[in-house]
Amino acid sequence: MILKSGEVLSAFERNGLSIGIRTPKKSDVFDLRKMINDLVEEQAMILKNNKATIKEEAKFLRNTLAEIMKGNRIMLVAEVNGRVVGNCELKIHSMRERHVGSIGIAISKKYRSIGIGKVLMKNVIELAKKTGIKLIYLEVLDINDCAIHVYKSLGFKRAGKIPGKILYKNRYHDSIMMVKKI
Numbered sequence: 313m314i315l316k317s318g319e320v321l322s323a324f325e326r327n328g329l330s331i332g333i334r335t336p337k338k339s340d341v342f343d344l345r346k347m348i349n350d351l352v353e354e355q356a357m358i359l360k361n362n363k364a365t366i367k368e369e370a371k372f373l374r375n376t377l378a379e380i381m382k383g384n385r386i387m388l389v390a391e392v393n394g395r396v397v398g399n400c401e402l403k404i405h406s407m408r409e410r411h412v413g414s415i416g417i418a419i420s421k422k423y424r425s426i427g428i429g430k431v432l433m434k435n436v437i438e439l440a441k442k443t444g445i446k447l448i449y450l451e452v453l454d455i456n457d458c459a460i461h462v463y464k465s466l467g468f469k470r471a472g473k474i475p476g477k478i479l480y481k482n483r484y485h486d487s488i489m490m491v492k493k494i
């Protein structure tokens with residue numbers, strides 16, 4: 313099932329804010345770049361540690377939109393007042409792992425802990441179910457307590473760890489693997 317670019321899937325209110333969950337569109341490039349660069353700046357516990365130029369972000373988004381059209385990816389964004397404040401992406405694996413999707417999520421600092429992350433991820437998981445995904449996989453930095461809390465509350469279970477996989481603030485950290493059967 314492939315959704316149109318910019319299609320709104322749900323809308324809800326939190327802390328007086330109207331939040332929309334929708335598919336990404338080409339014009340999101342500026343907001344997505346700002347979001348990722350702000351995350352890099354705050355040294356958020358994500359893999360990326362270098363800022364993106366507008367050209368790089370446009371290439372990433374073009375590639376993502378093309379992968380969505382081929383049915384190889386699911387991505388949804390959260391929007392507040394017409395600006396993207398969060399995104400969640402699921403990459404569908406290939407061959408003998410076609411039933412597996414790797415998921416990643418980030419919310420802009422100002423909009424965290426008001427429930428956007430959980431709703432956004434739930435929406436992506438619902439879409440994944442409809443496309444035949446049976447197992448969702450993720451990796452998270454061992455000290456990312458907030459993300460681990462969110463994942464556990466959505467039914468993800470710890471499936472192991474890769475010791476010392478992530479260099480964060482001059483220390484090697486374990487990468488925790490988590491999975492959810494859907």
Ligand SMILES: CC(C)(COP(=O)(O)OP(=O)(O)OC[C@H]1O[C@@H](n2cnc3c(N)ncnc32)[C@H](O)[C@@H]1OP(=O)(O)O)[C@@H](O)C(=O)NCCC(=O)NCCS
Pocket residue numbers: 356357358417418419420423424425426427428429430431451452453456457458459461462465
């Ligand atoms: C992880 C992230 C996506 C969660 O999104 P969010 O919108 O803040 O999540 P929600 O508001 O839906 O839920 C947050 C939950 O974590 C809890 N929480 C917040 N800070 C916490 C902490 N330090 N330790 C444990 N739990 C914490 C909140 O109380 C809330 O739990 P509850 O719903 O049971 O009360 C967001 O914090 C983020 O983008 N972080 C930076 C990027 C990142 O770490 N991405 C994940 C990489 S694997």
